[in-house]
Amino acid sequence: MLKPHRFVPKTAVAAAIAFHGLMAHATTPFVVKDIKINGLQQIEAGTVFAYLPIKQGDTFTDEKASEAIRALYATGFFNDVRIATEGDVVVVNVAERSAIASIDFAGLHEFEKDALLKALKSVGLSQGRYYDKSLLDRSEQELKRQYLTRGFYAAEITTTVTPVDRNRVSILFSVAEGPSAKIRQVNFIGNKAFSTGTLRNEMQLSTPNWFSWYTKNDLYAKDKLTTDLENVRKYYLNHGYLEFNIESTQVSISPDKKDMYLTLTVHEGEPYTVSSIDLAGNLLDRGPELRKLVKIKPGERFSADKLQTATKAIVDKLGEYGYAFATVNAQPQIDQQHHKVALTLQVDPSRRVYVRRVNIVGNTRTRDEVVRREMRQLESSWFDSSRLALSKDRVNRLGYFTDVDVTTVPVEGTADQVDVDVKVAEKPTGAITLGAGFSSTDKVVLSAGVSQDNVFGSGTSLAVNVNTARSYRTLTVTQIDPYFTVDGIKRITDVYYRTTQPLYYSTDSSFRIVTAGGDLKFGIPFSEVDTVYFGAGFEQNRLSVDSATPQSYKDYVTDFGRVSNNVPLTIGWSRDSRDSALVPSRGYYTQANAEYGTPAGGTQYYKADLNAQYYYSFARGFVLGLNFQSGYGNGLSGKPYPIFKNYYAGGIGSVRGYEPSSLGPRDKSTNDPIGGSKMVVGNIELTFPLPGTGYDRTLRVFTFLDGGNVWGNVGNSVGSNGLRYGYGFGLAWISPIGPLKLSLGFPVTKHAGDQYQKFQFQIGTAF
Known part of the structure; x- marks a missing residue:
């Protein structure tokens, strides 16, 4: 059925005219025998009869006619409505709207x-x-x-x-469309404490630069300006200017509508220092503990951010003791004559409560237990804000939901109970991926995968992945059960088939290592950030040599054959406190692994690996990253270290400026790099926003200094005379197809036999 539209003015006028005509020619009342509708093209007659207030058998009067005209005009279906009579038949003539x-x-x-x-x-x-x-x-x-x-x-x-x-x-x-108007000038009037350039850096809107096509920040937008004004205000308040005010904002456009000019008039006032800061109210006999959370000290410049941080810290601390509704209000006493401010933080813990129920809402496919086992806030226990925040983070880290919202709801009729509602919005956790890429080393790389991170809503993941890089081809099947036991022990099962060509870039040899095997690992959590791994596996390595293969590999095949079986035992530990695994700006990540090749496999060896990363943000958008990785391996029981377990270094992700895997020992006969049993690599990287993009974390530039090398047994090898160093700069972009890194590296010192590669890029790397 067509829906009526609003009664518009012109239809009201038409209805009034029709009504006037009807009144001028009064009709003698009669009983309606039939009703005819004329003029319909798209609208069904039944629709008109539904809105018509006149029915067969009704008595027709002038008032009924007027009511019918008004009703039909009100539907919005018609431009014109007229009612006439033919004996005892009512004729409705309409003109439909287009x-x-x-x-x-x-x-x-x-x-x-x-x-x-x-x-x-x-x-x-x-x-x-x-x-x-x-x-x-x-x-x-x-x-x-x-x-x-x-x-x-x-x-x-x-x-x-x-x-x-x-x-x-x-x-x-x-x-x-015409041309887009670009912001040509952003001017500040009245600023003395901070330069115009400094204040512009707090704004998204800017004049055109060489990267404006990406950021669009040179296009004026009212919502962006509102945000920018608030950012400028915050900047002044964080530097003590309590009297700061934006007096006027002028936006003008050129006559040809191509250029825009922003002029902001500000009143700075004088900077204020904190004369004293006190806590008042009900401190629950925890005054000394709460005062330690306040980082503002008398004599310092006032900072709105520091004040907000202090109040939030006190609220969070009280929340840890069960006071879910605590409030802290800052009461400033301003001394305008001496430009000082005395702060009093009024603390009201309200009432202590415990959690009656934890309700999971929105999980139509994921089982309740998958979410509940991540909750650190338990039912029938005192409310704890820190455990609640940790619970939310753990549910978020599952990766099954687009949004996780945790709210606290008071229980009606009680003063000391709350319910915790965990509302989740599920997302598809299965994926079929097909990809193609180009690497400066692997040339064309094809990949495909099928994965399901939440099989049947159980929290178990299953993945099949294929990679066709020329130097490293893989087929893997991985199954992860994050709660193999109720205590949270993780089980990881891997089955894999790999083909590695370590000499692909440096020789015409068709030498390759084909590895097939599988392993089973268990991860045991010892804290919220620490996990210890134990595992065992079996793999078979087939070495395919030819006449162009370096002598070192030929000798290994002569001594141990083309086929080597390996039964490794592994143990590892990891700790991750980074704020982001993709674009970290603070925190650290540490991982240590040890592997032992048991006599049951025919190869006896041990190897230990360490990887440590540290990130520190010392200015807005500037991040210093430190990375260290090392590996050490050796043979046991008189047997050499397996050559297929060698370490390699050089290239992006290692020591940039050198060809991938080119550092370390080289074969005496062919001068090809063959890797080694010992490796050390260190990286120092300074990352900052691309000029003109504001503080966009998805697109950054960086400078770096790398150092490292690989060493091994002398035997049939030469080289590895000391560390190699490289420096340079690059671009990092979180692209739609994955993290992309471009780098231009230069060696610090050059040694005979070293192989250099200035420009390198890779998708999916952290350092």
């Missing part, structure tokens, strides 16, 4: 058609609705508004309405 057959655009470049159709629908204009000239005017204004948000102030909209068959119309919006 319906919108189609909406199209011409001249679009900045917007997608679907985006504008959605915007027009929000103001009531869409295909299938009735045509209304006033609605068309609002639609033109909405289109102009959409262009204004993108900086197109010269955009012009021309509308063409074309009648088509069956009383319908086609609407065409012709757009002359």
Whole structure:
């Protein structure tokens, strides 16, 4: 059924005219024998009868006629409604309003058609609705508004309405977009304490630069300006300027609508220092403990951020003791004459509560137990804000949900109970991936995978992955059960098949190592951030040599054969406190692993690996990253260290500026790098935002200093005379296909036989 539209003014006038005509020719009342509807084209007669207040058998009067006209006009279906009589038959003559057959655009470049159709629908204009000239005017204004948000102030909209068959119309919006208006100047008036350049750095909006095509920050937007003004205000408040005020904001545009100018007039006032800071209210006999959380000291410059941090720390601490509704209000006493401020933090712990129930909401596929086992806030225990925050982080880290919201709801009728509602929004956890890439070392790389991170809602993951890089081809099947036991012991099962060509870049040899095997590992959590791993496996290594294979590999095959079996036992430990695994800015990550080749496999050896990363953000957007990795291996019971377990160094992710895997010992006969049993690599990397992009963490530049090398038994090898160092700069981008890293590296000192590669790139690397 067609829906009625609003009663518009022109229909009201028409109804009044019809009513006046009806009253001028009064009709003698009669009983309606029949009703006829004339003029219908698209609307069903039944729809009209449903709105018509006159029925067969009713007594027809002038008042009934007026009521019928008003009712039919009110539907919005008709441009004209007239009622006549033929004896005892009522004749309703209508003229339908035109319906919108189609909406199209011409001249679009900045917007997608679907985006504008959605915007027009929000103001009531869409295909299938009735045509209304006033609605068309609002639609033109909405289109102009959409262009204004993108900086197109010269955009012009021309509308063409074309009648088509069956009383319908086609609407065409012709757009002359014109040039986008760029911000040419951002000026501050009245700033003395901080330079205009310093204040501009606190803003998103900026003048055009060489990377504006990516950031779009040179296009004026009112919401961005509002955010920028708040950022400038925060900057002053964090430096003690309590009297700061933005007196006026002027936005002007050039006559040709191509250039925009922003002028901000500010009143700075004088900086204030903290004369004293006290805690008042109910401190629960924990005054000394709470005072330690306040980092603002008398004599320091006032800082709004430090004050907010102090109040939040006190609220969180009280929350750890069960006071879920604690509040801390800062009460400043300002001494304008001496530019000092005395702060009093009024503490109100409210009441202590315990958690009655933990409710899981929104998990239509994931089982309740998968979420509940991550909860560190237990039912029937005192409320603890730190455990609640940890619970939310752990549920988030599952990766099964797009959003996790944890709220505390008081229980009606009680003063000391709350319920905790954990509301989750599930996301698809299965994926089929097909990928292709190009590496400066592996050339064309193809990959495919099928994974399900939450099989049947149980929290167990299963993945099959294929990689076709020329130097390293893999087929792996991995199954992870994060709660193999109720105590949270993780089980990891791997089955793999790998083909490695370690000499692919440096020789014409077809030498390759084919490895097939599997392993079983168990991860035992010892704390919220520490996990210890134990595992065992079996693998078989086949070495395929030819005449061009380095002598070192030939000798190994001569002594131990082309096939080597290996039964390794592994033990490891990891700790991760980084704020982000993808773009870390603070925290550290440590991982240590040890592997022992048992006599049951025919090879006897041991190897130990250590990887440590540390990140420190010392300025807004600037991150110092330190990375250290080392490995050491040796043979046991008189047997040499297996050559297929050798370490390699050089290239991106190691020592940049050198060819991948080119450092370390080289074969005497072919001078090819063959790796070694000992490896040390260190990296120092300074990352900062790309100039002109603000503080975008997805696109950054970096400088680096790398050092490291690989050593091994002398035997048939030469080289490894000391550490190698490289320095340079690069670009890191979190692209739609994964983390991308480009680097330009240069060796510090050059040694005979070293192989250099200045430009390198890789997808999916951390250092």
